[in-house]
C-alpha cells in the first residue's frame with residue numbers, strides 16, 4: 189500500500205451514494221461562503237472541505253466534492269485539486285483516531301522515526317493503513333508548523349508535542365480506553381516556552 193494511500197480516492201464500494209451537509213453544517217457553510225466576494229467563491233472551498241471531512245468521519249468522499257462544487261457553482265476540478273493537494277484532506281476512510289507523525293527534519297532530528305516505528309509496532313499497521321477495529325490509522329506528514337515542540341504528532345484535529353516513546357505509548361492507550369488526554373506539549377513546559 190502506498191504511503192499516501194489516504195490521498196488516493198477510495199474505491200467505489202467504499203463511497204457513500206450521496207452526500208449533503210447536515211442542517212447545522214449548511215448554516216456554517218453558508219456563513220463561510222458569505223465571507224468571500226462572489227467572484228472569489230473558490231476561496232471558500234478549503235473550509236467547506238474541512239466541514240465535509242468532519243461530517244464524514246475524517247475523510248472526503250467523491251459525492252462531497254460534487255456537492256461543494258454544486259453549492260458554490262465552481263467546476264468540480266477546482267474542489268478536487270485542493271482536496272488532493274493538501275495533506276489535511278483524506279480521500280479514503282481513516283480510523284476513528286487518525287495519527288499523523290511529522291517526519292520533516294526538526295522532528296526527524298528529535299526522534300520522529302522512533303515515534304513512527306512505535307505506532308507501527310503497537311498498532312500492527314503500516315503507513316496508510318487502518319487497524320482492523322477501525323480505531324486507528326497512521327499517516328506520515330511534512331512539517332506541521334510546530335517545530336519548536338518537535339517531535340510532533342497530530343491526532344485528528346489536535347497536536348501532541350514534545351512527545352517521546354513513553355508519552356506516545358500512553359497517549360495511544362488513553363485514546364483507546366477513552367481516557368482523558370492532554371493536548372499540546374506532553375512535557376512539563378507550557379506552549380513553546382524555554383525548557384527550565
Ligand code: FES
Nearest residue numbers: 290295332334335
Ligand atoms: S518539522 Fe515537525 S513540526 Fe515542523
